[in-house]
Each structure stands twice: as structure tokens, then as C-alpha cells.
Amino acid sequence: MLQTLQSADGSNDRPTDEFDYASLDRYIDSLTDKRGALIPVLHKAQSLFGYLPVEVQSHIALKLDIPSAKVFGVVTFYSFFTMKKKGEYKVDICLGTACFVRGAQKIADALCRELNIKVGEVSEDGLFSLDALRCVGACGLAPVVSVNGKVYGRVTEDDVKSIVEEQMVKDGERR
Amino acid sequence: MDRFRMHILICGGTGCKASEADGVKAALRLSIEKNGMSREAQVVTTGCFGFCEQGPIVKVYPDNVFYVHVTEKDADLIVKEHVVKGRPVESLMFHDANDGASISEHRSMPFYQSQVRIALRNCGIIDPEKIDDYIALDGYQALAKVLTEMTPEETTKEIIDSGLRGRGGAGFPTGVKWETTRKAQDDKKYVVCNADEGDPGAFMDRSILEGDPHSVLEAMAIAGYAIGANEGVIYIRAEYPLAVERLNIAISQAEEYGLLGEDILGTGFSFKIRLNLGAGAFVCGEETALLNSIQGTRGEPRVKPPFPAQKGLWDKPTVINNVETYANVCPIINNGAEWFRKTGTDKCPGTKVFALAGKINNVGLVEVPMGIKLSDIVYKIGGGIRNAKKFKSLQTGGPSGGCISTENLDIEITYETLQSVGSMMGSGGMIVMDEDDCMVNIAKYYLDFTLEESCGKCTPCRVGNTRLYEMLDDITKGRGKMEYLDELEQLGEVIKDCSLCGLGQTAPNPVLSTLKYFRDEYEEHILHKRCPAKACKDLLRFFVIPEKCIGCTLCARNCPVSCISGDRKVVHEIDQSRCIKCGECFEKCPKEAIARE
Numbered sequence: 001m002l003q004t005l006q007s008a009d010g011s012n013d014r015p016t017d018e019f020d021y022a023s024l025d026r027y028i029d030s031l032t033d034k035r036g037a038l039i040p041v042l043h044k045a046q047s048l049f050g051y052l053p054v055e056v057q058s059h060i061a062l063k064l065d066i067p068s069a070k071v072f073g074v075v076t077f078y079s080f081f082t083m084k085k086k087g088e089y090k091v092d093i094c095l096g097t098a099c100f101v102r103g104a105q106k107i108a109d110a111l112c113r114e115l116n117i118k119v120g121e122v123s124e125d126g127l128f129s130l131d132a133l134r135c136v137g138a139c140g141l142a143p144v145v146s147v148n149g150k151v152y153g154r155v156t157e158d159d160v161k162s163i164v165e166e167q168m169v170k171d172g173e174r175r
Numbered sequence: 176m177d178r179f180r181m182h183i184l185i186c187g188g189t190g191c192k193a194s195e196a197d198g199v200k201a202a203l204r205l206s207i208e209k210n211g212m213s214r215e216a217q218v219v220t221t222g223c224f225g226f227c228e229q230g231p232i233v234k235v236y237p238d239n240v241f242y243v244h245v246t247e248k249d250a251d252l253i254v255k256e257h258v259v260k261g262r263p264v265e266s267l268m269f270h271d272a273n274d275g276a277s278i279s280e281h282r283s284m285p286f287y288q289s290q291v292r293i294a295l296r297n298c299g300i301i302d303p304e305k306i307d308d309y310i311a312l313d314g315y316q317a318l319a320k321v322l323t324e325m326t327p328e329e330t331t332k333e334i335i336d337s338g339l340r341g342r343g344g345a346g347f348p349t350g351v352k353w354e355t356t357r358k359a360q361d362d363k364k365y366v367v368c369n370a371d372e373g374d375p376g377a378f379m380d381r382s383i384l385e386g387d388p389h390s391v392l393e394a395m396a397i398a399g400y401a402i403g404a405n406e407g408v409i410y411i412r413a414e415y416p417l418a419v420e421r422l423n424i425a426i427s428q429a430e431e432y433g434l435l436g437e438d439i440l441g442t443g444f445s446f447k448i449r450l451n452l453g454a455g456a457f458v459c460g461e462e463t464a465l466l467n468s469i470q471g472t473r474g475e476p477r478v479k480p481p482f483p484a485q486k487g488l489w490d491k492p493t494v495i496n497n498v499e500t501y502a503n504v505c506p507i508i509n510n511g512a513e514w515f516r517k518t519g520t521d522k523c524p525g526t527k528v529f530a531l532a533g534k535i536n537n538v539g540l541v542e543v544p545m546g547i548k549l550s551d552i553v554y555k556i557g558g559g560i561r562n563a564k565k566f567k568s569l570q571t572g573g574p575s576g577g578c579i580s581t582e583n584l585d586i587e588i589t590y591e592t593l594q595s596v597g598s599m600m601g602s603g604g605m606i607v608m609d610e611d612d613c614m615v616n617i618a619k620y621y622l623d624f625t626l627e628e629s630c631g632k633c634t635p636c637r638v639g640n641t642r643l644y645e646m647l648d649d650i651t652k653g654r655g656k657m658e659y660l661d662e663l664e665q666l667g668e669v670i671k672d673c674s675l676c677g678l679g680q681t682a683p684n685p686v687l688s689t690l691k692y693f694r695d696e697y698e699e700h701i702l703h704k705r706c707p708a709k710a711c712k713d714l715l716r717f718f719v720i721p722e723k724c725i726g727c728t729l730c731a732r733n734c735p736v737s738c739i740s741g742d743r744k745v746v747h748e749i750d751q752s753r754c755i756k757c758g759e760c761f762e763k764c765p766k767e768a769i770a771r772e
Contacts, residue, residue, distance in 0.1 A: 038471035078454030096375035098532035137378035139532035140227030151193035
């Protein structure tokens with residue numbers, strides 16, 4: 001079962017990742033009403049582990065006593081949940097309408113070129129991931145790019161390079 | 176409570192926060208301290224002022240001076256000049272785009288002049304993280320009034336009489352919803368707030384939740400009293416962390432004050448509210464899909480009837496209203512239905528909040544009386560089109576709405592008029608498009624969104640919209656055929672008629688409305704393989720105008736795929752086979768020697 005799920009979605013779970021379920025289990029045990037608890041539990045798990053691979057899903061299914069197929073169904077339905085590990089720098093480009101009409105697609109293209117990945121992918125070194133968002137709500141600043149939650153407004157194609165480089169420098173300093 | 180001579184209000188909405196409002200706040204505080212004004216002036220974080228284009232915004236009370244585009248560096252100037260010496264800083268005020276005159280008070284700005292604030296009454300005035308601020312402005316008075324002076328029947332009747340209609344888009348009379356749920360017989364009922372604002376380019380509900388969370392909590396408690404429920408759930412997008420945080424603060428403060436929880440104000444009425452985080456599915460804005468999501472399953476819509484008023488959350492009678500609808504409830508209870516009916520039109524009383532964005536000068540959040548002309552919003556409030564371009568279309572209702580052309584700009588906004596021109600009110604997104612926007616491409620953009628967000632449960636939406644998209648994709652890539660136009664129309668109507676929920680039933684609107692008003696653009700794409708707005712990449716070609724090229728090499732150096740060749744001071748050439756049509760050369764050329772067609 002697990003095998004088929006994994007190959008079906010082609011996720012790049014790294015076998016080296018180990019999950020410490022203690023904190024998640026405490027959270028699940030603290031819930032008084034388990035009815036409708038799956039989505040809050042998934043939120044919690046993703047905030048702890050960063051993503052929701054099949055292994056984590058199976059654990060949750062056991063804990064909540066529901067079929068793991070149901071957990072998989074819910075995880076894949078909602079775009080907020082991810083089965084892939086994101087990059088250390090999560091780059092998001094807003095493709096909401098306000099950003100779109102102010103040229104967000106060009107910025108997205110430029111980001112793809114600069115990071116050498118497609119939207120939805122993670123760079124080979126695991127440093128960057130690029131995702132498209134639908135509206136961060138900062139439409140006055142369109143087009144908008146955010147990196148790990150920090151919002152860059154009125155982005156031009158020229159800015160893309162410096163935004164990426166800023167993160168590279170940060171990464172260099174950290175290491 | 177400390178008293179201050181001056182209050183410096185700074186916008187804490189997402190838009191202004193993204194423009195470094197937090198840094199400005201810290202700088203203001205530091206400067207106040209440095210100048211020995213700590214006991215004279217205080218800095219208050221408020222919700223959204225609405226004028227996001229000009230952010231970060233700072234407002235100084237009691238002088239009522241409105242500062243725009245404030246940076247950290249300006250903080251000292253404001254404190255030294257305005258706070259210490261009492262001299263407002265003219266250079267930081269808003270300047271009229273036409274005559275350049277500075278305007279100090281927001282009320283005198285064209286952006287605010289036509290607005291009427293009911294739902295946004297407290298946004299930008301109170302500190303959303305302080306319940307005392309809310310109470311000082313009549314907060315929780317409406318709840319006290321219904322609990323002590325009115326019966327549930329009277330409360331419901333007041334809402335029916337006010338004519339308030341659902342602000343989430345469909346415009347169903349709110350009071351009727353309450354009445355049906357009130358009459359439903361069951362031991363348990365629920366009040367749900369739909370805060371799953373998924374329409375891209377819309378941020379009305381978020382601003383209300385971030386700027387005035389108590390107004391929604393209070394209204395939900397009133398709804399609970401009216402229908403006989405003691406549990407409320409707010410279903411909110413996980414993408415709105417600030418709104419979630421402020422709601423959590425508001426709920427715990429209200430509980431602490433005994434305004435939520437057991438035995439509210441000693442009346443015996445109990446009401447609890449909890450949050451439920453969404454997980455990024457647009458379809459969950461549809462009420463039955465939302466209920467399924469709260470129940471922890473895939474957010475697929477249910478077949479209606481039964482309606483949520485009869486069988487909602489956990490199959491119990493449930494009232495679901497949108498954030499903005501709730502935000503209107505307390506003023507109606509406090510001031511009466513008659514008062515509410517004085518604003519707006521007969522069939523659509525009250526106001527509507529719109530998130531005005533796109534190619535417009537004044538991007539921001541506006542609240543206008545129903546019945547106002549679209550053109551007034553675009554030109555008076557919005558200040559016209561950016562960069563003096565030509566207006567092409569106004570899009571309302573997000574992926575469910577349509578594109579309105581110039582000829583219909585003079586209609587008066589109501590649910591019905593917008594529908595009559597092929598669009599809809601929707602939750603309040605309003606995107607302005609100019610001559611550079613290709614309407615076929617825009618229709619394709621919305622369809623792409625719908626495709627991604629369709630839950631796939633019913634065939635018309637899942638397969639039908641995919642076919643629509645494929646045809647639009649062909650047209651934008653020069654592979655379109657004339658018979659597509661009829662097919663688009665026919666299929667669009669079928670999808671509207673046969674889809675299960677609101678998402679599918681409205682998904683073809685962007686295609687149908689653009690076909691109706693901008694058919695010539697479709698034809699131009701198909702017949703002449705030309706995109707009049709020069710937005711469809713595949714139909715574009717960039718080339719060098721030899722007479723104008725001075726051989727500066729700027730284009731060649733900026734070309735991301737190095738497909739431009741030419742030596743210094745020699746006319747350059749673009750290799751069409753390798754050109755990715757990014758337009759970089761076109762924008763960089765100092766001599767306008769690159770042409771596109």
C-alpha cells in the first residue's frame with residue numbers, strides 16, 4: 001500500500017529523514033474531540049516536519065484510527081499541504097489577478113531562470129523552492145514575491161537577481 | 176489608563192506591513208522616547224486604512240493629519256516637527272495627482288470622499304488587539320441590546336427589515352437565512368463564519384478581521400442568539416496568519432470580559448467561538464464544501480437541497496455568513512433597520528467593500544454605497560488608470576465574475592445590475608485592466624485558476640472547463656479556429672447549467688463576458704494570429720529596427736538566452752529561433768530600437 005502511494009505521486013521523500021512523533025502525539029492526545037480533527041492535526045504535523053510524507057500520514061491515520069487512504073485523500077486535496085520537502089528558502093511568487101495584470105508572469109519566468117527550477121520544484125541543493133501563490137493580499141505592492149514570508153513589493157525583473165543573491169549571501173554567512 | 180495628548184496611528188495591515196510599517200513603528204517609538212515625549216504621545220497600531228497604494232500610512236490625532244509613504248527615516252521628522260513643535264510635515268502629506276497640492280485630512284482626499292464606512296467603521300481607528308478600544312466605540316453594545324431588550328424573533332426581524340444581503344457574492348437575504356435556521360427544530364445548531372477569502376486580488380475580509388475582529392465575533396454571538404445556537408466556528412484561510420493571530424487575541428479577550436463563553440452578561444445565554452484553519456482550497460469558499468472541510472474531509476460540495484439552514488455542520492441547522500455580512504450586523508442592531516436602509520438602493524441597502532487593484536492609480540480597500548456608478552469608483556476614488564493608459568475593462572467577482580467593458584461603466588452597482596452585464600458582485604475583488612491586457616489571456620488566466628481549484632466531483636466543471644481552457648490556450652498560441660467561438664459559448668452555457676456548485680456554475684463567466692464584449696480580440700487572435708494588446712507571447716515577435724540601433728550592446732548583454740548578436744556600434748540582430756520573447760531587450764533599449772508585433 002505504502003509503496004504504491006509513494007510511486008503514484010512521485011514524491012521525493014528522502015529516506016534519511018526521521019520523524020520524532022512525540023510532540024505530534026501529545027497534540028493529538030490533547031484533543032478532546034477527535035471528530036473533524038484531521039485537518040488541524042495535519043497543520044500541526046506540517047508545522048513540525050515541514051512536509052507530510054506517506055510515513056507521517058500513516059502515523060496520523062493510526063493515531064486517529066482512520067484509513068490512511070482518507071488521510072492521503074485530504075493531503076492531496078488541499079494545496080496548503082505538501083508531500084515534498086520545500087527548500088530552505090521558500091520563494092513564493094504571487095500570481096493573484098492584481099499581480100498578474102502587473103506583470104507577475106514575467107517575474108515568475110525570471111525567477112525560474114535565476115533559480116534554474118520550474119514553479120513547484122526544489123533546487124538540487126535543496127536551498128530554494130519556488131511556488132506560485134494566489135494573492136498575498138498586498139495588491140497595492142503588486143507584483144509581489146515573498147521569501148520565507150518576507151514580502152518584496154513592486155518587484156521588477158531586475159530585482160529578481162538581487163532578491164536571490166540576498167538569500168545566497170545570507171546562506172553563505174550562516175555556513 | 177494613561178492619557179496622551181497625541182496619538183500616532185500606524186497601519187498594521189498586511190499591505191503596509193509588507194512595506195516595512197513595523198520598522199516605521201519602532202522608529203517612531205524610539206524617536207518619541209529620545210525627544211522626551213513618552214508621556215505626551217503614543218504609537219497605536221491599527222487595522223487597514225484602505226489606501227494601500229500610499230502605504231505605510233501614519234495618522235496623527237487629534238490633528239487628523241494623514242501621512243503617506245512614511246519610511247523609517249521620516250519618523251524623526253514627524254516626531255520633532257509635528258509632535259514636539261506642532262507643525263505638520265507637509266512633505267509627507269498626500270499630494271493631489273492633478274494640481275500637486277498637499278492634502279492633510281483624509282476626508283478631503285478624493286479617495287475617501289465618496290466612501291461610506293459601515294463594515295470598515297473601526298478599521299484604521301482602533302487597535303484591533305485591544306478590546307477596550309472596540310468597546311469605546313459602541314462595541315458589544317448590540318449584543319447587550321439583543322440579549323436584554325430583544326427576543327430572538329425581534330433580532331431576526333430587524334435583520335430581515337434591514338434588507339441586508341450576503342456580502343460573499345450571491346446576495347441572499349441574510350435575515351431569511353437566520354429565520355429559516357431559527358425555525359428549524361433541532362437540539363443543536365451552529366453559526367459559521369466564512370472567512371475563506373480565496374478570490375485572487377481580494378482582501379476585504381482579511382482587512383476586517385485584521386482591523387476589527389471583535390465586530391465579527393459580536394455579530395456571530397448575535398446570530399447565535401437569534402437562531403438558538405451556542406457554538407460558532409470561523410473557517411479562515413491558513414494563508415492569513417495575522418488575521419488568525421488577531422482573532423485568537425480577540426476571542427480570549429472577549430472570553431475574559433465575559434462577552435463570549437458561559438452566561439454572557441448574566442443573561443444565561445452562552446456562546447463559544449473557535450477557529451478552523453483552511454488549507455488552501457478555493458472551492459471551500461462554497462458553503463457546503465466549507466462545512467465538509469470543517470468536518471475534516473475533502474472540501475467537496477454537497478448537493479443542495481438540503482440547505483445548511485436545514486442540514487449544515489454535522490447535519491445540524493447552520494447559519495453561514497461571510498465576514499463582511501457579519502461586520503454589518505452590529506450597526507444595524509444599534510441604529511435600526513431604517514437607518515441602514517438610508518444607504519444604498521431599495522433592493523440592495525447598505526454598502527459594499529471592494530478591493531480595488533490592478534492598473535489603477537489608487538489601489539486599496541474602498542467601501543461605497545450600493546448603487547454607486549462603476550465609473551465613480553474607477554475615476555473618482557481610484558484616480559483613473561496608471562501611467563495615463565487607456566481603460567479597457569473592469570473585472571468584478573474574481574474567477575466567478577466577468578469583464579465589464581467601457582460601455583457598461585455607467586451602471587449602478589447592485590447584485591442584479593452586475594449580473595445583467597455578465598459579471599457578478601462576488602466577494603468584492605475589483606481589478607482594473609488597461610489597453611496592455613489581452614482579454615483572451617485574462618479569460619485563460621481565470622480558467623487556469625478554476626481548473627486548478629475545481630474539486631473534480633462533477634463532470635461539467637472538471638471536463639468542461641478543461642475543454643474551455645484548451646480552446647483558449649490554442650487561441651492564444653495562434654492555433655485557434657473560428658468555430659471555437661461558438662463552441663466556447665455553447666459549452667460555457669452547459670457548464671453553467673449543469674455544475675453542482677457555485678464554482679462550476681460561474682466558472683465560464685470570464686470567458687462568456689469577454690467573448691461578448693471583446694469578441695474582436697478573439698477574432699484578431701484567430702484570423703490574423705495577432706494579439707492586439709501584445710500580451711500573448713507566442714504571437715509576438717521582437718526585432719531590431721536597423722535605423723534606430725546604435726549598437727550599444729545593452730540588449731545583447733541583458734538577453735537571458737544570449738540570442739542577440741552584434742558588435743559595438745554595429746546594428747544588432749535577434750535570432751528568432753532562440754528568442755524566448757521575454758521582452759527584456761524591448762524594455763532595456765535606450766533608443767526604442769527594438770520593435771514587437
